[in-house]
Amino acid sequence: MAATPSQTSAPSGPGTEAPPPETTLTETVISSRPDRRFVQALRDLWAYRDLFAAFVRRDLTVRYRQTALGIVWVVLQPLATGGMFAAIFRRLGVGGDGPVLDSLLFFLAAVVPWMSFSSAVGSCATSLESNANLIAKVYFPRLCVPGAYVAGSAVDYGFAFLVLVGFALAAGAFTPWLLVAAVPLLAMQLLTAAGVGTFFAILDAQYRDVKYVVPFVLMIGMFLTVLVRPGQWGETAGMLLTLNPMLAIAETYRALLTGNPVDWALACKGAVVACAVFVGGVWFFRFRESRLVDVL
Amino acid sequence: MTNGPSTSRGDWAVQLRGVGKCYRLGAGRAHDSLREGLMEGLRGLVRGSATPGETFWAVRGVDLDVARGETLGIIGRNGAGKSTMLKLLSRITPPTEGEIRYRGRLASLLEVGTGFHRELTGRENVFLNGAILGMRREEIARRFDEIVAFSGIERFLDTPVKFYSSGMYVRLAFAVAAHLRTDILVVDEVLAVGDAAFQKKCLGKMQDAATDGRTVLFVSHNMTALQRLCARAVWLEEGRIELAGDAADVVRRYLERGRTDDRVDVDAAERHGTHGEQVRVCACVLRSSGGDETTALAFGEPFTLEVTLRCPATEPVEDISIVVGIDSWADQTRLASCASEDRGLIVRMAPGERRRFVLNFDDPCLAPGNYAITLALRTGRQSILDRVPQCLAFEVMDVPHPGRVLPSFLAGAFRLNPEWEEG
Numbered sequence: 269m270a271a272t273p274s275q276t277s278a279p280s281g282p283g284t285e286a287p288p289p290e291t292t293l294t295e296t297v298i299s300s301r302p303d304r305r306f307v308q309a310l311r312d313l314w315a316y317r318d319l320f321a322a323f324v325r326r327d328l329t330v331r332y333r334q335t336a337l338g339i340v341w342v343v344l345q346p347l348a349t350g351g352m353f354a355a356i357f358r359r360l361g362v363g364g365d366g367p368v369l370d371s372l373l374f375f376l377a378a379v380v381p382w383m384s385f386s387s388a389v390g391s392c393a394t395s396l397e398s399n400a401n402l403i404a405k406v407y408f409p410r411l412c413v414p415g416a417y418v419a420g421s422a423v424d425y426g427f428a429f430l431v432l433v434g435f436a437l438a439a440g441a442f443t444p445w446l447l448v449a450a451v452p453l454l455a456m457q458l459l460t461a462a463g464v465g466t467f468f469a470i471l472d473a474q475y476r477d478v479k480y481v482v483p484f485v486l487m488i489g490m491f492l493t494v495l496v497r498p499g500q501w502g503e504t505a506g507m508l509l510t511l512n513p514m515l516a517i518a519e520t521y522r523a524l525l526t527g528n529p530v531d532w533a534l535a536c537k538g539a540v541v542a543c544a545v546f547v548g549g550v551w552f553f554r555f556r557e558s559r560l561v562d563v564l
Numbered sequence: 565m566t567n568g569p570s571t572s573r574g575d576w577a578v579q580l581r582g583v584g585k586c587y588r589l590g591a592g593r594a595h596d597s598l599r600e601g602l603m604e605g606l607r608g609l610v611r612g613s614a615t616p617g618e619t620f621w622a623v624r625g626v627d628l629d630v631a632r633g634e635t636l637g638i639i640g641r642n643g644a645g646k647s648t649m650l651k652l653l654s655r656i657t658p659p660t661e662g663e664i665r666y667r668g669r670l671a672s673l674l675e676v677g678t679g680f681h682r683e684l685t686g687r688e689n690v691f692l693n694g695a696i697l698g699m700r701r702e703e704i705a706r707r708f709d710e711i712v713a714f715s716g717i718e719r720f721l722d723t724p725v726k727f728y729s730s731g732m733y734v735r736l737a738f739a740v741a742a743h744l745r746t747d748i749l750v751v752d753e754v755l756a757v758g759d760a761a762f763q764k765k766c767l768g769k770m771q772d773a774a775t776d777g778r779t780v781l782f783v784s785h786n787m788t789a790l791q792r793l794c795a796r797a798v799w800l801e802e803g804r805i806e807l808a809g810d811a812a813d814v815v816r817r818y819l820e821r822g823r824t825d826d827r828v829d830v831d832a833a834e835r836h837g838t839h840g841e842q843v844r845v846c847a848c849v850l851r852s853s854g855g856d857e858t859t860a861l862a863f864g865e866p867f868t869l870e871v872t873l874r875c876p877a878t879e880p881v882e883d884i885s886i887v888v889g890i891d892s893w894a895d896q897t898r899l900a901s902c903a904s905e906d907r908g909l910i911v912r913m914a915p916g917e918r919r920r921f922v923l924n925f926d927d928p929c930l931a932p933g934n935y936a937i938t939l940a941l942r943t944g945r946q947s948i949l950d951r952v953p954q955c956l957a958f959e960v961m962d963v964p965h966p967g968r969v970l971p972s973f974l975a976g977a978f979r980l981n982p983e984w985e986e987g
Contacts, residue, residue: 293668293747298652300659322695330683405678406696407655561657562587 323416350376369439378494378518388421392465396473414469456542463549474563513538577632577779582662584624622648623803635780637790640800668747677737682726715739742769840950847872859958864968869923875913884911893934929979932962
């Protein structure tokens with residue numbers, strides 16, 4: 269069939285002849301070369317900040333709508349878990365042999381951040397799968413989806429943290445430094461959750477096996493965070509175990525609550541690992557993102 | 565065949581250069597599901613590309629320039645690369661080769677109500693959906709009243725959409741989409757929803773978008789809408805541009821070509837019980853007025869139907885009547901039927917014989933729409949010798965055949981054409 273190189277089509281209505289304000293329109297290039305798309309992705313993520321916020325709002329609203337207790341769940345879950353840990357492990361000599369309240373506080377200091385982290389990673393991991401229809405129908409920076417779950421977990425964390433503060437006050441262990449430290453510690457927690465979550469999310473998009481792996485990983489992680497004390501292990505094991513940023517977070521909270529000196533080396537190591545995990549997870553996500561729709 | 569007008573003009577809104585999209589199919593597997601094929605292929609890739617994956621170019625070598633303020637229609641058969649093209653244009657999937665450039669904000673409407681959440685109220689969904697389509701929050705807030713008025717569901721704004729009827733849902737969803745203000749809009753057949761009045765409203769909105777000086781890329785099977793909206797059209801065939809140019813011209817050429825690949829192998833089609841053992845329908849072909857095999861007819865276009873029978877039995881079969889039924893494609897409702905015996909044609913088939921019968925429809929009155937033909941062979945009153953349901957699908961386009969006029973009002977499957985007089 270002969271080609272008709274036609275470019276003569278008249279614009280389909282009046283008012284289209286207005287001189288185009290070329291300079292105001294940004295030019296977007298979509299190519300097969302990923303390096304060029306990476307820069308674009310950062311710009312896009314900023315351009316889509318409203319969508320990011322809308323996702324956060326959606327996830328929070330949907331999660332607590334039609335639940336009788338609503339936000340209370342965020343408080344009850346770590347409380348019950350912390351209580352259980354305290355009840356069981358006090359007998360085994362973990363978490364001190366002081367007053368029960370101290371024991372509870374010891375475990376809450378680890379369980380509160382952990383539960384928030386774990387729910388963020390858990391929902392992140394299946395986020396692309398559960399938003400598959402959306403992803404197949406409209407473009408937006410895909411990082412928005414898992415990212416929104418992590419951001420939403422910060423809200424949950426706010427409420428759970430109040431429980432920790434409440435118990436600290438009750439036990440007379442409260443220090444204003446707890447509030448100060450909460451900011452960088454929460455940042456660390458969110459960075460780690462985002463890194464781990466996006467890693468699992470993009471893998472889950474292609475391999476549904478991830479869904480079965482994540483709960484298992486999170487269970488192991490809980491024990492490694494809540495029950496492990498850095499000083500109790502040999503050099504190699506201790507070095508490996510303290511790579512866990514969540515352990516650094518838990519230990520810092522514990523130090524503040526018991527009035528012990530903060531282990532700055534551990535905290536810094538945790539912060540570095542958290543940043544590395546974040547960058548690594550996001551990089552991995554970006555690396556595989558372009559193929560996402562074709563495999564989801 | 566490349567068809568991109570290689571312009572040096574600077575006022576393009578969308579520019580495609582050598583764009584191709586390749587899918588990897590699993591080796592040695594049936595390609596029933598592209599997705600499964602993809603999964604296999606990619607696994608191979610991850611393992612170090614040990615699996616020799618078969619590749620499939622859904623789109624290749626496409627050069628295209630879309631001028632600012634232009635409405636461009638994209639047509640093509642199913643499987644011609646339209647969906648892939650849509651995904652490429654709307655950034656959902658990146659090209660395997662080549663480059664797509666566009667200027668300004670781009671939004672795609674491949675579906676209305678993308679991202680609507682059941683649990684959220686109408687109000688919440690307007691904001692969510694607007695954000696998904698790329699609108700800023702204050703932009704949605706500014707147009708909120710307008711959106712709600714357009715949808716006509718003011719009373720249910722604070723009700724979760726899970727309690728909405730499907731009509732209400734679509735109205736609200738389209739209302740958001742219609743108030744989208746972007747420089748470039750990629751639209752899939754979103755108009756195929758809602759009742760006629762609402763569809764008209766939607767078409768009007770799209771026309772507004774076009775006259776606003778925005779660039780619209782429109783993919784549709786609705787040739788009338790496409791011709792009304794678009795000045796220029798691109799016809800895709802096997803992932804390449806077959807023809808680009810004036811919309812009316814491209815649509816006409818496209819219809820002429822017909823969509824002959826929707827054919828089913830009638831002889832091999834599955835039969836019920838002993839059907840087809842004595843005498844069997846082995847081919848069914850629809851021919852346009854020009855004599856070409858087709859599955860797409862213009863409105864009012866005369867056509868012929870060729871039915872071929874063969875006789876696998878060892879004994880002759882007597883007293884055969886050929887029954888042709890026309891069904892609605894959408895729900896398989898029988899709309900009309902005819903039997904050869906009523907016109908005095910009763911067939912006798914000798915063993916091994918093969919005969920062809922031609923039915924001439926000189927003045928068909930089928931309304932635009934999709935239909936299917938069911939063939940049956942009967943003997944006597946009740947006994948069915950063979951039956952092939954929906955063995956041939958065809959479409960009556962809403963474009964009139966030369967010399968015919970598309971009725972101003974046409975509801976139902978048939979046009980009635982009585983003589984009117986005042987008595």
